[in-house]
Amino acid sequence: MQTMRASISSTSYVRLDRDGMSEKMKLDHKKGVFPVLVGNEGMMERFLLPTRLTKHPFIVQLLEMSAQEYGLEQEGLLKIPYDASCFEKMLKLISKK
Secondary structure, eight states, X not given: OOOOOOOEETXXXXXXXXXXXXXXXXXXXXXXXXXXXXXXXTEEEEEEEEGGGGGSHHHHHHXXXXXXXHOSOOOSSEEEOSOHHHHHHHHHHHHHO
């Protein structure tokens, strides 16, 4: 499992393009994963989430939380309101199964 992190602080300025990604965040990634931002408004980390995990109950619950928090018509990267370090630990656990 490949995990990629990029911190975005609310106090720093990051220029985004129309896709909602900065040039630093535009990294090629392999098929079967998609980028998500995880964390709170003040600090979010970028992860590459394997698409096969989107049916896992933990990920489904997080996606529902995201829809409630940000709506179904989010622009740019999908944001998940969850602690980034806990998210990383859970990804490692559920990826092993």
